[in-house]
Amino acid sequence: MTDETKTIWWNDENNSIMMIDQTKLPVEFVVIEVKTVERLADAIRRLEVRGAPALGVAGAFGVALSAVSCTSDVEFAETVASDAALLKSTRPTAVNLAWGIDKVLRSMENLPPEMARFLAITAAKTIAEADEKCCMQLGHNGATLLPQIGTVLTHCNAGALACSTWGTALGVIRSAHKMGKKISVVSCETRPLLQGARLTAWELHHDNIPVTSIIDSEAAYLMRKGKIDCVVVGADRITKDAVFNKIGTYMHAVCAKHHNIPFYVAAPISTFDVEAVEADIIVEERSRDEVAAFWGKPTVPEGVPVINYAFDATPLSLVTGIITEVGVLYPPYDFSNLRQM
Ligand code: MRU
Numbered sequence: 001m002t003d004e005t006k007t008i009w010w011n012d013e014n015n016s017i018m019m020i021d022q023t024k025l026p027v028e029f030v031v032i033e034v035k036t037v038e039r040l041a042d043a044i045r046r047l048e049v050r051g052a053p054a055l056g057v058a059g060a061f062g063v064a065l066s067a068v069s070c071t072s073d074v075e076f077a078e079t080v081a082s083d084a085a086l087l088k089s090t091r092p093t094a095v096n097l098a099w100g101i102d103k104v105l106r107s108m109e110n111l112p113p114e115m116a117r118f119l120a121i122t123a124a125k126t127i128a129e130a131d132e133k134c135c136m137q138l139g140h141n142g143a144t145l146l147p148q149i150g151t152v153l154t155h156c157n158a159g160a161l162a163c164s165t166w167g168t169a170l171g172v173i174r175s176a177h178k179m180g181k182k183i184s185v186v187s188c189e190t191r192p193l194l195q196g197a198r199l200t201a202w203e204l205h206h207d208n209i210p211v212t213s214i215i216d217s218e219a220a221y222l223m224r225k226g227k228i229d230c231v232v233v234g235a236d237r238i239t240k241d242a243v244f245n246k247i248g249t250y251m252h253a254v255c256a257k258h259h260n261i262p263f264y265v266a267a268p269i270s271t272f273d274v275e276a277v278e279a280d281i282i283v284e285e286r287s288r289d290e291v292a293a294f295w296g297k298p299t300v301p302e303g304v305p306v307i308n309y310a311f312d313a314t315p316l317s318l319v320t321g322i323i324t325e326v327g328v329l330y331p332p333y334d335f336s337n338l339r340q341m
Pocket of ligand 1: 047094162167168169245247
C-alpha cells in the first residue's frame with residue numbers, strides 16, 4: 001500500500017462505499033463497491049473490512065449510505081435507526097464501530113432528511129480523514145519508544161488495512177522506519193483467519209520493512225531466545241481495567257512480562273471505553289468452521305465442540321504504555337480525563 005492508498009472510502013459519483021476486500025489478500029488485490037447497508041453488514045461480518053478504526057469508518061459510511069438510500073422522507077428516521085442497529089450488531093467487541101455510527105447519527109439529529117443526508121456524508125468523510133491524521137500522530141508518538149535497531153513482535157493486523165491508512169501498531173513501526181530506525185518485524189500468523197500472515201506481512205513487505213512470519217505458538221520461544229526487543233499491538237476496546245484485542249494478545253503480554261520485554265498498545269482515543277470494565281464487554285465468538293478445518297479439510301472430528309473467541313482481554317497491569325494520538329499513557333492508568341475527547 002502506498003501512503004495514498006485507502007482501505008475504505010466514499011464514492012461521490014455513486015453514493016456508495018469502496019473498500020479493499022481483505023479476505024482476498026495476499027493472493028489478490030480487489031476493490032469492491034458496497035451499495036446497500038445489508039451488503040455492508042455482510043462485509044463486516046465476513047471481515048472484508050475489519051480492524052477497529054476501519055470499522056469505525058465503515059459504520060460512519062454505513063449510516064451515510066442508509067441516509068442517501070432512503071428516499072422516503074416519512075420513513076427516513078425509522079429506516080436510518082434500524083440500519084444503524086443492524087450495523088452495530090455485526091461485531092460487538094470493537095468499540096469504534098458503534099462510535100462511528102453514533103457520531104454520524106448525532107450529526108443528523110433533528111434535521112430535515114435532505115439536510116441530514118448531506119451532513120451524514122460530510123460527517124462520515126470527516127471521521128475517515130481524522131482517522132488518517134490520528135494514525136500519523138500516533139505513529140510519530142510511538143516511534144520514539146522503539147529502539148534504534150531492533151525487532152518488534154506484533155499480532156493480528158493493526159496496519160493501514162485496519163484503519164483508513166498508515167495503521168496504529170504498524171503506524172508506529174512505519175513512523176520509526178521513516179525516522180531511519182532499523183526495525184524488523186515478527187508477525188504472528190494469528191489463527192484462525194491469519195490476519196498477521198496474510199495482511200501484516202503483505203503490508204510491511206510491500207513497504208520494504210523487513211518482516212518474518214511465525215506461527216502464534218512460536219512467540220514465547222523467540223522471546224526466550226532474546227530475539228524480540230518489544231511488542232506493539234493494536235486494540236479493539238480499552239476499558240478501565242483491560243485492553244481487548246485479537247485472541248492471542250493476552251498470551252503475548254504474559255510472555256513479554258515474564259521475559260522483561262516492553263509490551264505497548266497503540267490505539268486512538270476513539271478505542272477507549274472509559275466508563276466500562278472488562279466484565280461489561282461482549283467478546284465476539286465466531287463460527288466453528290473457522291477453526292475446525294484447514295485448507296478445506298476437516299481437522300477436528302465431527303461432534304467435537306470448538307471455542308472460537310475472536311478477542312481476548314489483557315489486564316492493564318501487563319501493559320507498559322498505551323500509545324495514542326495525544327501522547328503515551330503510562331501506569332498507573334487513569335482514563336477519566338479522556339472522557340470529554
Ligand atoms: O477480527 P479483526 O481482524 O477485526 O481484529 C482486528 C484486531 O484485533 C486489531 O488488532 C485491532 O482491531 C486493532 S486495529 C488498528
